[in-house]
Amino acid sequence: MPLNTIQKGDCAEIMRSLPKGSVDMIFADPPYNLQLGGELHRPDNSKVDACDDHWDQFSSLKTYDDFTREWLSAARDLLTDDGSIWVIGSYHNIFRLGTILQDLGFWVLNDIVWRKANPMPNFRGRRFTNAHETLIWAAKSEKSKYRFNYDAMKALNEDVQMRSDWFLPLCTGGERLKDDNGEKAHPTQKPEALLYRVLMASTLPGDTVLDPFFGTGTTGAVAKKMKRNWIGIDREDSYIKAATKRIAETKAEIDNDLLQTVSKREEQRIPFGWLIERGLLKPGAVLTDPKHEHTAKVGADGNLITDTADGGQQRGSIHRMGAAAQGAPSCNGWTYWHYRDGKNYQPIDNLRQKLRTELAKRPDTTGTEARTLQ
Amino acid sequence: MPLNTIQKGDCAEIMRSLPKGSVDMIFADPPYNLQLGGELHRPDNSKVDACDDHWDQFSSLKTYDDFTREWLSAARDLLTDDGSIWVIGSYHNIFRLGTILQDLGFWVLNDIVWRKANPMPNFRGRRFTNAHETLIWAAKSEKSKYRFNYDAMKALNEDVQMRSDWFLPLCTGGERLKDDNGEKAHPTQKPEALLYRVLMASTLPGDTVLDPFFGTGTTGAVAKKMKRNWIGIDREDSYIKAATKRIAETKAEIDNDLLQTVSKREEQRIPFGWLIERGLLKPGAVLTDPKHEHTAKVGADGNLITDTADGGQQRGSIHRMGAAAQGAPSCNGWTYWHYRDGKNYQPIDNLRQKLRTELAKRPDTTGTEARTLQ
DNA sequence: ATCACCAGTGAATCGGATG
């Protein structure tokens, strides 16, 4: 795999030449097929520098669809089974992209709206200001165990779930690459903040990220900063030259420990029985629910024991017995059951956390056991 | 023309029976083809009342496409040459709708994002909160002299061009129609404010507006208020009954309350993570408290990271880590934590203020940032 | 009259490991 390099050529062809199932995530910013008419002027009569490059011209919708199906199909084969893809577009092409993604078997996870902080106004006053672009995030298939760093996204948003509408400025000012004449090097350079969020959401450090329409290499630059491996593909020498220089000047600046995000789901599993084995809870201890409406006794084997209405007993895991007490389909026993700590009641999750901290300090003695029991 | 009545039956069939070129605008809220799996429960174990009605079930994407092509084709013939159509959908169906619209010769004018003020969260934490729906506004053809009430839209928006992202609350409370059992009469009733803006943008009083998926008749009720003629089509007796009653009780008067967009909040919320995404702070930057007694490092996800006495690490939001450092129950992390600016230390609140000023320069007037600029 | 608290709810493609 040609990691951390730019390949020159047709992206479908090059993707077909790489080993199948070898890429964790693909970010694609394909031609939008804008179909612009004549020139557009601002109210002050200055001319709008539109995207009229040859690579954005297609003779018909069918030509665009064929082109799209070709590269998306190659992209799908390149992804690992649990990989995912991001594509970005506007109303000119996003419906074609979305339809073909679905037809090829991709499973759409979200459509994301990039709300532009500073869009170009509609100078003619004939439509609404086109103030957003759309990203589609899709897994390779319905069965994929795609990666989503939920906790990182929540943390980025001050502990509130990240929504499907993102408000970010355009790429302007110093971030915008210029060519030797001081003109913008690429007509549609995307802001790094957009890629930062995409990479943070759906990849891990060390993952391989491919961008088939690399342009000025925003994906590569952000991937390098965030210690993801990247592969870029483009057909234009001028873009490859600009991207190469840009990425060479970019440092992998973020430390490993800073790149880590914690997810409860990925923490070490602690069976309830370990609390008893290690004396954090004694057999016979009485647990209650938060409202003190139900009680259960701790059995020596890690089961809980409750008395039933008919004078019998019931036993089961902390989760099963919590669900039964509430008449609910499921229950997180760790947060439901509380133990007595002096005059207060604490969730048994506190004991789990305590044990987890201890185990982390002594990885040599307990690590193997913990790992094998996971 | 059966103006201001509801027709019962298949919408494509009924549209074919009406005179061609006789309708000025069509608003369509077709089935979304959600393809839901099993049941979904909230964290409190209550069940989500999903949209699982028979009319939303299609056996395949092809079946859905055939259905869509059929009614959109009939709709196109029904429009005047200068007429336009609005369709609404989610990522499940909007790409199919958009592709078929384009294939039939409709000319897309805008895609509009309805950002929901109060969407349902993602309960499992597996994706981004699906916080918007998409509307497509299209003219009958590229040559259409479609109607767009530019000045009305600008006036609605405090004299700034209306953007393509609209921030509106869901239809809840008193506006939501209930059946005889007190249950919601329709699973997906749209808010009147949404229809108000659509009608205000693209029709004139006296115009004829048709809704082929009439449901509880929101389109008819708002059209009546705004003195547009309306035609509704639906297949379900229960919806027709509810819509008939609703429109009979609606008066043909323009309700000024509807004119208002959701009021702006005083200040927009800036998550700490935005400073990192936008490069105002780098991951790894060291923050200190005003007395330089505590330090914390900035994580890539917007959490702060501190070293604990026992050699471990702790992470959390700026507020939580500020509280922990002081042993206080709460803390305003924005004023507590300081970053190094040359030789001086400045509260990170300065960076927030800087970003806020930048954002304020480009006010998102359409819609109120509320808590969710995102 | 006001406030605090609780319950309910909205177009939702909402697990993963183990046996």
Next chain:
DNA sequence: CCATCCGATTCACTGGTGA
């Protein structure tokens, strides 16, 4: 392939009740 079990997971808003 399927069954079983563990255990992680929610935001904004409305309306009712009781102090």
